[in-house]
Amino acid sequence: MQFATWNVNSLKVRLPQLLEWLAANPEMTAVALQETKLEDSAFPKADLEAAGYHVAFIGQKTYNGVAIVSRAPLDDVVVNIPGFDDEQRRVIAATVNGIRFICAYVVNGQAVSSDKYVYKLRWIKALTDYVAAELKQYPELILAGDYNIAPEDRDVHDPAKWVGEVLVSAPERAAFRQLLALGLIDSFREFEQPEKSFSWWDYRMFAFKRNAGLRIDHLLISKALKDRLKACVIDKEPRKVERPSDHTPVIVTIE
DNA sequence: ATGGCGAGAGAATCTCGA
Numbered sequence: 001m002q003f004a005t006w007n008v009n010s011l012k013v014r015l016p017q018l019l020e021w022l023a024a025n026p027e028m029t030a031v032a033l034q035e036t037k038l039e040d041s042a043f044p045k046a047d048l049e050a051a052g053y054h055v056a057f058i059g060q061k062t063y064n065g066v067a068i069v070s071r072a073p074l075d076d077v078v079v080n081i082p083g084f085d086d087e088q089r090r091v092i093a094a095t096v097n098g099i100r101f102i103c104a105y106v107v108n109g110q111a112v113s114s115d116k117y118v119y120k121l122r123w124i125k126a127l128t129d130y131v132a133a134e135l136k137q138y139p140e141l142i143l144a145g146d147y148n149i150a151p152e153d154r155d156v157h158d159p160a161k162w163v164g165e166v167l168v169s170a171p172e173r174a175a176f177r178q179l180l181a182l183g184l185i186d187s188f189r190e191f192e193q194p195e196k197s198f199s200w201w202d203y204r205m206f207a208f209k210r211n212a213g214l215r216i217d218h219l220l221i222s223k224a225l226k227d228r229l230k231a232c233v234i235d236k237e238p239r240k241v242e243r244p245s246d247h248t249p250v251i252v253t254i255e
Numbered sequence: 256a257t258g259g260c261g262a263g264a265g266a267a268t269c270t271c272g273a
Contacts (some may be wrong), residue, residue, distance in 0.1 A: 009272080010262055035272085037263070062263055063271075108272060148273070167273060202273070203260035214273075246261080246273080 001029040001097060001254055005144035005217050006238070007105070007200075007247035011036040011067070014245055015044050018069070019051055021238055021249070029072055030096045031249070032103030032144035036065035043067070058089045066092045066103045066145075084126040091127070093134070099225070099254070100138035102131065104145035109166045117166060120148070124175040132182050139224040143184060146247065147218050149176045151186065155215035157196060167216060184220035187232040187252045199234055200247045208239055219252045228255040 002025065008014040011033060022028055036043070038059045048055050048069055058079040059065030066089060068074060074094035081091050093102040104127060109120035135141055149172045153159035162168045180186065188197070198213025207213060221229060231253040239248040 013262075035262095110271085110273085165273095200273070205259055207260095216273080243261090 002027045002251050003029055003096075003099075003101060003142050003144060003219065003254065004031040004235075004249045004251040005034070005103070005146070005219055006031055006249040007034040007146040007217060007245060009035050009037075009245040009247065011038055011044065011065070012042070013243065015047065017238060017241060017244070019047075022051075022053070022069070024237075025251070027253070028251070030068055030070035030074075030094075030101055032101065033067040033069060034065075034103065034105035034146045035063075036067050037062055038065055056092055056094050058092050060087075060089045064089045064105055066090060066105050068092055068094050068096075068101060068103055070094075070096055072097050081126050081130045084123075084130070086123070086126075090123075091130075095138070098140060100134055100141040102134065102141065102143050102145075104143065104147070106146060106148045108148050109172070112164065112166050112169050121171060121175060124172075124179075128175070128178050128182065131179065131184075135182060135222060139222060141184075141222040142225070142252070143179070143218075143220040145218065146216060147176065148216055149173065150214045150216050151176050151218075154195070155198070157198065157212045157214065167214060179220060183223045185223065185226055185229075187219045187221050187229055188215070188234075188250065190226075190229060191232055197234055199250055201239065203246050217247055217250050219250055221252065221254075225254060229253075230255050
């Protein structure tokens with residue numbers, strides 16, 4: 001089975017692309033979506049269910065919004081980070097085929113000097129505590145999402161230009177390592193990968209053509225799943241179509 | 256140094272993303 005993460009940057013715009021991509025990926029069990037940008041009343045539940053998928057979602061107007069779209073039933077759905085007071089809709093979790101699948105849209109942070117950056121670090125700490133508790137209950141766990149962190153310089157097209165900037169700053173990278181310290185594994189780095197592998201490219205300046213991107217979308221798996229991990233790839237195809245999201249899906253294959 | 260592009264809200268031109 002496969003699990004994926006994809007920041008769709010508006011599900012309203014990207015719904016046809018999502019349906020096409022799911023049809024083209026028949027082994028896909030469940031995909032975690034970020035930036036749906038839809039209130040729950042506007043979520044395309046009927047369309048997705050008519051196409052044969054199970055859905056769980058939590059959203060808001062204009063910003064944020066997360067969802068899980070699955071071929072398998074979704075059990076024990078939990079929205080947001082329990083106990084963390086946050087109006088922004090950024091987290092949803094469900095159990096899929098016995099695996100706890102958590103979808104997170106990590107705060108962007110805007111700039112290292114901003115209030116949003118402070119919120120970002122505080123938010124990741126809350127997520128880390130939440131995932132630590134989830135791991136105790138669900139040893140088999142995947143933390144999927146747009147982390148808005150490029151973990152290492154090799155995840156950045158031009159590291160020199162990005163030094164100290166938001167998405168690559170030392171405190172953000174330290175926060176990412178704190179997630180790994182829970183016993184999570186960056187599934188992408190368990191395999192040999194092409195150099196300059198990225199999951200996001202700016203819409204501007206022909207960034208995709210120039211491969212001027214960042215790897216900020218990740219699938220962290222728990223140690224209990226490591227022996228069943230068979231592959232992790234970035235699927236660049238959806239970034240090539242007309243009117244794409246600026247992010248492209250990342251996919252793990254679990255035996 | 257700044258904006259580039261795209262999406263949403265809402266009705267011209269903002270904010271926000273990364």
